[in-house]
Amino acid sequence: MFDELRTLLGDRVSVSDAVREHHSHGESWHAPGLPEAVVFPTSTDEVSAIVKICARHGKPIVPFGMGSSLEGHVNAIHGGVSIDLTRMTRVLRISPEDLDITVEAGLTRLRLDAHLKNTGLMFPIDPGADATIGGMAATRASGTTAVRYGTMRDNVLGMTVVLADGQVITTGGRARKSSSGYDLTRLFVGSEGTLGVITDLTLRLYGRPEAVRAAVCPFESMAGAAATVIQTIQLGIPVARIEIVDEAQLRVVNAYSKTNYPIAPTLFFEFHGISDVMVDEQIKAVEEIAREQGATGFQWASTLEDRNTLWTARHNAYYATVASRPGARAWTTDICVPISHLAECILQTQADLKAAGVVAPLVGHAGDGNFHLIFMLDANDPKEFEQISRLNERLVERALKFGGTCSGEHGVGIGKLKYSAKEHGASLDVMRSIKRALDPDNLMNPGKLIPEP
Amino acid sequence: MFDELRTLLGDRVSVSDAVREHHSHGESWHAPGLPEAVVFPTSTDEVSAIVKICARHGKPIVPFGMGSSLEGHVNAIHGGVSIDLTRMTRVLRISPEDLDITVEAGLTRLRLDAHLKNTGLMFPIDPGADATIGGMAATRASGTTAVRYGTMRDNVLGMTVVLADGQVITTGGRARKSSSGYDLTRLFVGSEGTLGVITDLTLRLYGRPEAVRAAVCPFESMAGAAATVIQTIQLGIPVARIEIVDEAQLRVVNAYSKTNYPIAPTLFFEFHGISDVMVDEQIKAVEEIAREQGATGFQWASTLEDRNTLWTARHNAYYATVASRPGARAWTTDICVPISHLAECILQTQADLKAAGVVAPLVGHAGDGNFHLIFMLDANDPKEFEQISRLNERLVERALKFGGTCSGEHGVGIGKLKYSAKEHGASLDVMRSIKRALDPDNLMNPGKLIPEP
Numbered sequence: 001m002f003d004e005l006r007t008l009l010g011d012r013v014s015v016s017d018a019v020r021e022h023h024s025h026g027e028s029w030h031a032p033g034l035p036e037a038v039v040f041p042t043s044t045d046e047v048s049a050i051v052k053i054c055a056r057h058g059k060p061i062v063p064f065g066m067g068s069s070l071e072g073h074v075n076a077i078h079g080g081v082s083i084d085l086t087r088m089t090r091v092l093r094i095s096p097e098d099l100d101i102t103v104e105a106g107l108t109r110l111r112l113d114a115h116l117k118n119t120g121l122m123f124p125i126d127p128g129a130d131a132t133i134g135g136m137a138a139t140r141a142s143g144t145t146a147v148r149y150g151t152m153r154d155n156v157l158g159m160t161v162v163l164a165d166g167q168v169i170t171t172g173g174r175a176r177k178s179s180s181g182y183d184l185t186r187l188f189v190g191s192e193g194t195l196g197v198i199t200d201l202t203l204r205l206y207g208r209p210e211a212v213r214a215a216v217c218p219f220e221s222m223a224g225a226a227a228t229v230i231q232t233i234q235l236g237i238p239v240a241r242i243e244i245v246d247e248a249q250l251r252v253v254n255a256y257s258k259t260n261y262p263i264a265p266t267l268f269f270e271f272h273g274i275s276d277v278m279v280d281e282q283i284k285a286v287e288e289i290a291r292e293q294g295a296t297g298f299q300w301a302s303t304l305e306d307r308n309t310l311w312t313a314r315h316n317a318y319y320a321t322v323a324s325r326p327g328a329r330a331w332t333t334d335i336c337v338p339i340s341h342l343a344e345c346i347l348q349t350q351a352d353l354k355a356a357g358v359v360a361p362l363v364g365h366a367g368d369g370n371f372h373l374i375f376m377l378d379a380n381d382p383k384e385f386e387q388i389s390r391l392n393e394r395l396v397e398r399a400l401k402f403g404g405t406c407s408g409e410h411g412v413g414i415g416k417l418k419y420s421a422k423e424h425g426a427s428l429d430v431m432r433s434i435k436r437a438l439d440p441d442n443l444m445n446p447g448k449l450i451p452e453p
Numbered sequence: 454m455f456d457e458l459r460t461l462l463g464d465r466v467s468v469s470d471a472v473r474e475h476h477s478h479g480e481s482w483h484a485p486g487l488p489e490a491v492v493f494p495t496s497t498d499e500v501s502a503i504v505k506i507c508a509r510h511g512k513p514i515v516p517f518g519m520g521s522s523l524e525g526h527v528n529a530i531h532g533g534v535s536i537d538l539t540r541m542t543r544v545l546r547i548s549p550e551d552l553d554i555t556v557e558a559g560l561t562r563l564r565l566d567a568h569l570k571n572t573g574l575m576f577p578i579d580p581g582a583d584a585t586i587g588g589m590a591a592t593r594a595s596g597t598t599a600v601r602y603g604t605m606r607d608n609v610l611g612m613t614v615v616l617a618d619g620q621v622i623t624t625g626g627r628a629r630k631s632s633s634g635y636d637l638t639r640l641f642v643g644s645e646g647t648l649g650v651i652t653d654l655t656l657r658l659y660g661r662p663e664a665v666r667a668a669v670c671p672f673e674s675m676a677g678a679a680a681t682v683i684q685t686i687q688l689g690i691p692v693a694r695i696e697i698v699d700e701a702q703l704r705v706v707n708a709y710s711k712t713n714y715p716i717a718p719t720l721f722f723e724f725h726g727i728s729d730v731m732v733d734e735q736i737k738a739v740e741e742i743a744r745e746q747g748a749t750g751f752q753w754a755s756t757l758e759d760r761n762t763l764w765t766a767r768h769n770a771y772y773a774t775v776a777s778r779p780g781a782r783a784w785t786t787d788i789c790v791p792i793s794h795l796a797e798c799i800l801q802t803q804a805d806l807k808a809a810g811v812v813a814p815l816v817g818h819a820g821d822g823n824f825h826l827i828f829m830l831d832a833n834d835p836k837e838f839e840q841i842s843r844l845n846e847r848l849v850e851r852a853l854k855f856g857g858t859c860s861g862e863h864g865v866g867i868g869k870l871k872y873s874a875k876e877h878g879a880s881l882d883v884m885r886s887i888k889r890a891l892d893p894d895n896l897m898n899p900g901k902l903i904p905e906p
Contacts (some may be wrong), residue, residue, distance in 0.1 A: 097683055097793035140632040151630050153639070154607065169879045175789040176821045177604050178858035179593040179643055180865055181877055181902065182884045186606070186639035190632055207689040230550055236660040237727055238691070274690055278734050285727060336628040340550035368629045405631035412633055424634055426622045430891065431635045437890035438883065449634065 001057040005039055005081070008049050012040040012087075023062075023082040026069030027129065029329040029379055030415055033077035035062060042087045044160055044168055044199040051197065052166035054081050060446050061164075063193040065132030066108060070332050071413030073139060073192050077447050083197060085134055091115055092200060099205040100157060100174055105134025105198045121205040124149040124240075127409065128315045134198045139411035140190030144314070147233070147367030148240040148272065151409070153189050155204045161188055161196040164439040174202060187434070192411055193445035195438045209240070209272035211279040214301045214310050218264035220294035222246065222350070225265045226343030228286070228293045229366040233339060237285050241270035242367040244342075246350065249317055249361035249374075256320030257313040264296065267366065268314055270307070317363045321374040328376040333392050333415070335399035336370040336408025345398055346371065352394055356387060370408035393419075412449045420451055454510040458492055458534070461502050465493040465540075476515075476535040479522030480582065482782040482832055483868055486530035488515060495540045497613055497621055497652040504650065505619035507534050513899050514617075516646040518585030519561060523785050524866030526592060526645050530900050536650060538587055544568055545653060552658040553610060553627055558587025558651050574658040577602040577693075580862065581768045587651045592864035593643030597767070600686070600820030601693040601725065604862065606642050608657045614641055614649040617892040627655060640887070645864055646898035648891045662693070662725035664732040667754040667763050671717035673747035675699065675803070678718045679796030681739070681746045682819040686792060690738050694723035695820040697795075699803065702770055702814035702827075709773030710766040717749065720819065721767055723760070770816045774827040781829040786845050786868070788852035789823040789861025798851055799824065805847055809840060823861035846872075865902045873904055 005013045014020070015037050024032040036059070041047045054061050060080025067074060076082055085106035092102040096119060103112060110130045112123055127136060127143035135141075137159065142151035149155065158172025172178070172185035188195060219225040229242055245253070245266045254261055269286065273279040287298060301307045322330045337345050346362065353360050353373075364371025373395065375388045396406045396419045406412075406419040421428055428450070435442075435450055446452075458466045467473070468490050477485040489512070494500045507514050513533025520527060529535055538559035545555040549572060556565060563583045565576055580589060580596035588594075590612065595604035602608065611625025625631070625638035641648060672678040682695055698706070698719045707714055722739065726732040740751060754760045775783045790798050799815065806813055806826075817824025826848065828841045849859045849872045859865075859872040874881055881903070888895075888903055899905075 095791065095793060097687065098791040099687065100791070140630075140636075142630055142632075146630060150607075153630075153636065154603075163883070167879060167882075169883060171880055173858055173876075174791045174856040175823075175852075175858045175861065176792070177593075177595055177599060177606075177789055177823060177861050179595075179860045179862050180858045180869065181643070181873060181880070182648075182887060183593075183606065183636075183639045183643055184880055184883055186636045187887075190634070190636055195635075207687055209689065234550070234552065234660055235727060236662065273734075274688060274738060275734050278731055281726075281728050281731050336630055338548065338551040338553070338627045339629070340548060370628075370630060399628075403627040405626055405628040405633045407632045408628065408630055409632050416633065420634060423626075426620060427624055427634070427637055429620075430616070430622060430637055433890040434635060434640075434887055437886040 001053060001059060002037060004053045005037060005050065008046065009039055009041065014038045023064050023084065024075060026067050026072060026074050028070040029331045029377065030072030030075060033075035034079070035076035035082035036079050038082045038084055040084050040087050044162065047083060047162045047197050047199050048166045048168050050081065050083060051162050051164070055165060055441065055443060058441065058443065060443050061197065062445050063138065063197045065106060065135030066130060068129035068131045069135065069139065069413060070410040071415035073411060073413040073448055075414065077414065085132060088199065096121060098174065100202055101205055102200055102202045103133055104200045106132050108132050109136065120208055122208045123203055123205055125152055125155055128318065133201055133203070137189050137198055137201055138192050140409070142409045144241045144243055144365060146365060147242055148238060149206065153186060156185055156189050156201050157204060158185055158202040159188060159198050160200045161198050163196045164441065164444050172202065192413065192449045194435060194449045195444060209274065211273045211276045212270065212307065213279050213283065214270040214307045216261060216266060216268055216299045216310060217290055218262045218266045218296050220296060222265040222346055223343045224294035225267050226346065226366065228267060228290045228295065229342065230339050231289045232286055233367055235285060237282050239269060239282065239286070239367060240272040241268065243268040243314060244364045244366035244371065246362040248359055249363045252320040252324040252361055253313050253317055256323050257316055259313050268310065317361065318374060321361050321376065325376040329379045331375040331377055331388060332372055333395060334370060334372040334408050334410045335395055335404055335406060336368060337399050337402040337404030339369040341402035342366060342369050345402055348398055349395055352391060356391055358387065358391060368408065369404065414448060417451050454506060454512060455490060457506045458490060458503065461499065462492055462494065467491045476517050476537065477528060479520050479525060479527050481523040482784045482830065483525030483528060486528035488529035488535035489532050491535045491537055493537050493540050497615065500536060500615045500650050500652050501619045501621050503534065503536060504615050504617065508618060508894065508896060511894065511896070513896050514650065515898050516591065516650045518559060518588030519583060521582035521584045522588065522592065522866060523863040524868035526864060526866040526901055528867065530867065538585060541652065549574060551627065553655055554658055555653055555655045556586055557653050559585050561585050562589065573661055575661045576656055576658055578605055578608055581771065586654055586656070590642050590651055590654055591645050593862070595862045597694045597696055597818060599818060600695055601691060602659065606639060609638055609642050609654050610657060611638055611655040612641060612651050613653045614651050616649045617894065617897050625655065645866065645902045647888060647902045648897060662727065664726045664729045665723065665760065666732050666736065667723040667760045668751045669714060669719060669721055669763060670743055670751045671715045671719045671749050673749060675718040675799055676796045677747035678720050679799065679819065681720060681743045681748065682795065683792050684742045685739055686820055688738060690735050692722060692735065692739070692820060693725040694721065696721040696767060697817045697819035697824065699815040701812055702816045705773040705777040705814055706766050706770055709776050710769055712766050721763065770814065771827060774814050774829065778829040782832045784828040784830055784841060785825055786848060787823060787825040787861050787863045788848055788857055788859060789821060790852050790855040790857030792822040794855035795819060795822050798855055801851055802826070802848055805844060809844055811840065811844060821861065822857065867901060870904050
């Protein structure tokens with residue numbers, strides 16, 4: 001197999017320990033899995049040829065982007081070949097009139113942003129990490145702006161996918177909507193590399209809003225913050241971001257980002273509009289709700305620089321947490337519940353953490369009912385690992401009890417596998433049927449998303 | 454089989470000619486197909502039992518709602534059993550705080566609207582016809598408000614589905630987003646009954662907007678109207694409706710609805726906002742664009758009554774066309790293109806119609822790049838049928854050439870089957886694999902959506 005890969009790719013095949021180690025894990029802590037080789041294709045045709053070689057040799061295929069996966073999606077737990085897509089970064093076409101763009105899967109979010117800089121357009125999906133667009137689609141990523149702009153599910157119009165036999169298909173198209181055929185685009189979005197390798201994507205773009213304002217707003221209680229979120233959403237106020245942060249998270253954020261946010265349950269807001277008047281109307285409505293719910297004051301960030309400081313601090317919440325316990329590993333988890341249960345779910349979770357004596361900062365995309373915990377652990381301490389596993393399990397059970405999901409945006413990977421049966425019931429058999437139909441030899445990222453028998 | 458169905462359902466099985474005829478076709482003209490029996494279940498369990506009986510006897514299963522299908526989805530072209538879901542109309546639960554509701558598949562859009570009347574909530578998807586919610590999901594319906602609120606794809610959170618073997622699964626959930634597992638909800642939305650029978654659905658709701666205004670605006674040219682649409686979308690003005698209507702359509706609308714809209718390429722607008730100020734801002738921005746593009750004046754409808762007159766006239770465009778040629782059958786078709794090609798696509802289509810000497814009113818959801826033609830034909834005149842088939846084919850080819858789709862919102866059914874291969878290429882094989890995996894005996898609405906070999 002290696003010879004065939006080398007004939008195809010020359011020096012763009014690596015079997016070095018360092019490269020394989022780098023491709024054996026993502027960002028959050030899960031048991032690593034070493035690939036036998038790492039390949040660096042530069043075109044869909046090369047990906048197709050690689051997949052055909054792997055298929056012939058019965059070798060697993062694990063797509064790899066920036067390695068920012070949080071549930072072990074990229075860990076080559078059954079060996080095989082890691083396909084690193086980061087050399088496929090071209091912008092293939094753009095239509096400002098139609099607000100769409102086609103990019104290769106290895107382009108990262110920030111590089112796409114840079115490409116759009118002088119166009120007046122933006123791609124708003126923002127998971128925090130500088131992930132590849134292909135990886136974001138594969139895990140159905142979302143982030144801070146999903147409350148306004150949706151998730152990758154809503155913003156991928158079509159894609160090119162290499163199937164398990166090396167065949168190349170295109171899904172979807174450039175029309176804004178279609179009632180023609182099964183929605184394969186939505187099937188591949190969130191399929192975590194288990195049905196095929198995404199090689200390019202057509203994305204929706206948006207005009208950059210003419211007016212933007214952001215604010216930080218502490219509350220007397222978590223319940224008041226959550227109630228503010230619910231009423232904001234209910235009233236249909238089109239907030240662009242509405243993030244919830246707890247005291248533990250603000251402590252590490254302040255320490256890491258040299259900020260001085262009050263230590264209280266806090267909402268981070270951003271408002272977008274076609275004019276200042278439209279933004280002011282939103283702000284007026286939200287301020288009124290927040291005041292009634294025990295907000296202790298808005299700290300506004302109207303300039304781009306102030307907003308950058310605010311959102312950089314928010315985005316660095318994960319790294320701030322990692323820095324708070326040097327030497328430890330981060331294990332981050334996320335769940336999502338109907339927003340009416342958000343406060344209850346957060347309060348029960350905080351009580352659970354307190355009872356266990358575990359500090360795990362909480363930060364979330366409150367408008368979606370989605371929040372994260374960031375656990376820090378000594379991966380070599382089985383007792384600590386066991387304790388955190390139990391806390392995570394109780395968190396997921398709480399989410400499912402409230403009608404929610406075991407993962408709002410990180411995906412299943414290997415980290416959430418054991419909750420799939422409980423969440424999906426008989427639907428899991430349908431997922432298995434689809435997986436078997438499209439990947440009969442179980443070579444596409446095996447062992448992820450669907451529990452093995 | 455009939456005995457078993459009767460034992461299960463009593464008199465809720467019909468083999469009468471009149472009932473079978475009613476269940477042999479939808480609204481638009483396609484060769485009808487008589488079912489052998491029509492059943493009227495009242496629960497998911499009954500649907501499951503019916504499907505098991507049909508499966509045992511190798512009989513096709515054709516789900517039926519209000520019969521407002523436009524591409525022959527409900528025609529029992531291979532016989533079998535038509536499952537009429539219109540006795541499953543219960544509202545199973547509602548959560549105003551979470552803005553979601555679970556309803557049975559046979560509830561119609563207007564009955565759902567009536568149910569929500571005093572709640573301050575709405576379900577905005579509006580295909581015009583009073584279709585069942587299940588049917589709207591099965592065809593991935595949308596309509597006038599999709600530009601703001603999306604299509605059924607975006608507004609179904611989860612569903613209960615009876616599979617080909619009678620097994621009952623639930624997909625999705627009540628969380629606003631999830632990265633857990635394949636997106637089965639989106640797979641069943643738009644699957645046209647070919648993968649299972651949808652029996653209930655959990656839907657997103659929205660707060661009714663505090664401020665609403667609507668307007669009709671004629672233009673000097675179709676190109677000017679289309680340019681107004683493009684710029685409105687590009688600027689991110691959150692219009693709730695932006696509909697395009699041509700001269701031929703306005704003539705029959707005026708005759709049917711006793712209105713007196715000027716005969717010109719025209720846009721119908723609706724603006725929603727959390728306050729009058731927000732609506733005024735949108736209007737100001739759109740008026741400026743429209744004036745530059747040759748708008749000849751806005752006719753405002755601010756009261757509920759005026760708005761109802763306006764949208765009733767728009768919604769009755771289809772019936773107005775039907776009434777314009779008594780005795781003839783209506784055959785309506787729809788395509789969707791990237792909006793930059795909308796004007797070109799419309800102008801070429803109008804030229805094509807003119808060259809053929811065929812009058813086919815045009816009306817469309819311009820913000821999505823989606824428009825309809827309504828052909829009127831004598832179904833017994835093979836020459837006329839042939840001519841309109843050719844015009845329809847050229848329309849679809851034009852849409853595909855512009856990167857669009859053969860159906861923006863009506864679905865494939867049998868009417869658009871012959872364009873599937875051209876639109877989807879190798880993806881059609883993936884659809885076939887999924888169909889085979891979930892319905893190995895090809896009993897679920899056979900002959901629809903996927904061309905038979």
